[in-house]
Amino acid sequence: MLLSFCGDAYEERFATMISFRGTSHPKGLRNLLQFDRLRMSLDERISKVLSKIEPKPHMLISALQSLQDSIGYLPEQAIKAAAERVGVPVSKAYGVATFYHQFSLKPIGKYLVEICFGTACHVMGAPDVYREFEKVLGLEEGEDTTSNLKFTLRKVRCMGCCSLAPVVRIHRDIYGKVKLLQVKDIVAKYE
Numbered sequence: 193m194l195l196s197f198c199g200d201a202y203e204e205r206f207a208t209m210i211s212f213r214g215t216s217h218p219k220g221l222r223n224l225l226q227f228d229r230l231r232m233s234l235d236e237r238i239s240k241v242l243s244k245i246e247p248k249p250h251m252l253i254s255a256l257q258s259l260q261d262s263i264g265y266l267p268e269q270a271i272k273a274a275a276e277r278v279g280v281p282v283s284k285a286y287g288v289a290t291f292y293h294q295f296s297l298k299p300i301g302k303y304l305v306e307i308c309f310g311t312a313c314h315v316m317g318a319p320d321v322y323r324e325f326e327k328v329l330g331l332e333e334g335e336d337t338t339s340n341l342k343f344t345l346r347k348v349r350c351m352g353c354c355s356l357a358p359v360v361r362i363h364r365d366i367y368g369k370v371k372l373l374q375v376k377d378i379v380a381k382y383e
């Protein structure tokens with residue numbers, strides 16, 4: 193069952209990704225020159241984003257949010273630059289970036305696949321649904337993002353539509369009463 197919204201809990205969390213042209217992952221970058229180009233554009237992007245942030249400590253979360261919106265995740269240099277811009281210790285910026293669920297320190301896929309692990313969804317088979325997505329996406333144990341940076345799998349808290357358990361959200365789409373046999377077809381819609 194595909195729904196376009198899910199009560200008040202719906203929130204858009206899709207973040208803009210850096211475009212790794214000609215490669216599917218930083219590991220796949222063919223040579224150092226290419227890496228330097230990517231790195232330079234990342235540094236430029238960080239500077240541009242932070243230039244719009246008021247240099248005050250209370251702006252730390254805004255700075256991190258803006259950087260994640262622009263880059264798609266929070267690389268080390270972004271966290272350090274944010275700390276420097278707003279005048280807080282780097283350790284504090286790391287603390288905030290790792291505390292809040294909204295921040296990711298690793299590149300995330302173009303499509304965020306969120307499996308609800310709230311009580312109702314858990315009881316109705318969310319762990320099995322999660323494992324099926326892992327299988328279909330070809331994720332090894334401990335991995336949450338596909339090597340082509342297309343999908344990132346996440347466990348999330350209650351989405352506010354428990355009567356549809358188990359619930360899965362991909363980008364802006366909500367799938368309710370998800371069955372294991374549907375998972376392959378659901379993933380295919382985004383490939």
Ligand code: FES
Nearest residue numbers: 308310313351354
């Ligand atoms: S427990 Fe999954 S939507 Fe509420």
